[in-house]
Amino acid sequence: MKNNLLLVTMLLFVNIGFVFGQNTATKKKKPHKVKGLIVGARTQKPLEYANMLIISYDDSTTVAGSSSNSHGHFVIKNIPKGKYYLLAKYIGYKNRIIPNIILDEKNSELFLDPIMLLPHAENLKAIDINGEVSYVEFDADKRILKVTPQMIAQYPSASDLVVNLPSVTSALDGTVSLRGSKMFLVLIDNHPTMMDNQQALRALASNRIQKIELITTPGAKYDADGDVGIINFITKKDSKSSDFSGQLHTTTRTTGTATANLNMNLIKKKFSAFGGYSGNNRISKADMKGQYSENTDNDYKGEAEKYSMTNIGWLGTEFKLNKRTKLSLGTEIGNLRYDHNQSTDRAERKLLTERDTEYDLSVFKASLSHSFKKPRHQLSLYYQNNNQDGFNNSKIMNTVSDVRFSPIRQNNNVDQTSHLFQLDYALPLSKKASLSMGYHLTTTDRFKESYTYISDNSEHVAYDYDRTIHAGYTSLKYRLKKASLKLGLRAENVDRNLNLKSSTEKHNYNDFSLFPSIHYSRPLSKTINLQAGYSRRISRIAEKYLDPFKTYSNYYNQMEGNPNLKPSFVDSYELIFTKKIKRTQVILELFHRSSKDVMYNWHTIADNGTRLTSRTNAGKVNFTGVSLWSKANLMNGKLNLYPSVELYNNHRSAVMDSPSFNDFQYKFYLNGLWNFAKNSTIQVNPQYVGKRETNQGYIDPYFKLSVAFRQYFAKRKLLLVLTGNDILDTGVSKEIIRYKNETFKRTFDSRNRYLSLSLIYRFNNFKKSRNKLNKQVINDSEDF
16 A cells, blocks of 8 residues: 555656656747936945846746946846845945846836945954855745855854744754744755754754744644744755865764764756765763651662664755756665663662663655746646654663562563645735645555563553544735735544554544634834734644553653544734844744644652653643844944843643642743854853742752854864853752642753864865856946
8 A cells, every 4th residue: 555655646746747857838028127326325425346146036046147337327127037035235334135126018117226345343354154144034934044155154054054043042952942842843945854844953954944933823825734834945956056065073072972964966057966974973971869857768869871773865956857846856864772770779779770771763755836928827736745664662670689570571662653735826916816625635654563571460451553644735825015914724624543462452533624714924123023923723732642551761760642633723822023133133033823722741759769651631721922133243243233022921820639720830041142253152051940840749940051253274174162061050950849748859860061072074065156157247237
């Protein structure tokens, strides 16, 4: 069945590509022109041979260019109709962008107002990084950050680059959070990757990124799963000439961790290819302590060591079948391994736990896109197949024979396959309105068997799990005179089945749901923008939380799934104001999430101190928050500050024996970069997280301070980063758990204080392409 589905899908791609490939006839396009005058803002004198580039608003590719004559006049010819912005560049002056250049049948020749450029305050050697400021732009349902060459030079990977996005925090160790959560979705070119979100961000080099889209209330086009949001990276593909670039990023820590990421990109006029490798050998250690208020004989202390090894390689290609049709193929192959060893002293006994996990992963991707003659008229097909095969082995024992602590061994084998098929169609209804629609199919098949041995007793259990999601959507986008409005509706039918092999017991779940969305954006003035949005979401359940069989982490920590769990539905609202003040951007976000049937961990503490964690559906949660984020570019670009303050109020209804309560949370985060010399930067990253209430207790607040030093070498091709993480050694997690009359205090010190050294080397980095483009722009110069 799986092979037939793969064969049919590939034949569908080939046949549609053949049909589209026959459509090569094009009509002669009516030429369009842009004319204007460029002068110095202070001298009011014309600027000779200034570079003028016409750049596509949709994909940021350069469409045409020219340069000014001796009188400052310029003409840019042979521009296709569409929406663009103009980039004006002149040596010794700050770049300037002229937005909203629209060319159509009525506006075939456009005369611009005089363009005035401001001179740089610093000399040329000091402004190669800091001369250009990129601000967050707004669409109806997303915020867009265009990645500039200056940003690429300063931020090596996607995990560094996202600090330029509001509501996103990036710690110096590369860990990224969106609105305080790590459970967001990462997309690359609108599609998922096999890597987890943190690994994908570390592996994606910044010089491969064209723009980043931040979507905090995803609309109808996107999978309804997830309640936090999406970070979508659009990569570079098209070029006027051949380009080859790459980046090697290595990191070592004093804890023994070593990582390496390699990215390579080849871009030609009709063909592009990319490949890479991500390898991570991580060693993490932690000290643990547990204290009980009633039965202190169960107190314990210990240490844990976790070794993880990840190897993932990827290879992809994209080529043009004709001027309007593109075919892309890609694959990812990887292996994940985790070894977890833990020793605990309890009741004068040393208890040992050994656990190792290994998974083999593989992904195949194929996409076909066709652009019709009419602008914004597109059809795209996408298919992805994921395979996962692995095992988990655990061994728990003690140094003294005791019935209370009998040896435990557990082996788990997992085999999982999933398919994703997407059909998306975009149709422009007019110059201001467009319609999008599509059909998405997702299937997941998972088989797991488990062998558990406790003393002389053994148990073998297994289950089959399958889930099929049919989804259809439609959305209408309308551009008003100054505003943008987008309405969407997504319908999903979910069929979920869990069949236990050891019995006739079956757990089935079927649901049909509608997910409406509405997004609105408009400028209130030249410096203030308003964005508002609503979408209904769903928080699906990971398969491991449905697993009804007990899993042993150690003697004191066990987990049991709940096959009757239901997904949680979330209504998300947001209101966003953006203010530009010279070289500073301030964003104020107000958001509210209302969830029902929320899933929570519930802890049961036995008389012998054993803690069993299970999941249950609770009542409602109302999560209301405000976030203030700023991007300040000071001292002519030498100092960049990204402060963020977040305040939340979390109202949770009663769960099991726990009453309802209000949890007020607050967080402060600052990322500061001081470019104190041409190639040298100091980065400071303090963060504070306030006290957090839980259904059975609370988590203490903590403060953490990290610093880093960055130095460029070899004409900025080589970057060295020395980082001191948690230099005050204050990042300790302390949690209080209450169950009936017992209070359990858990302290977890993950030993976050360490030094790390990163080396990032970039080769080529598209320099030849940019030099060719600049020469072409100058050669195209003509008199007005």
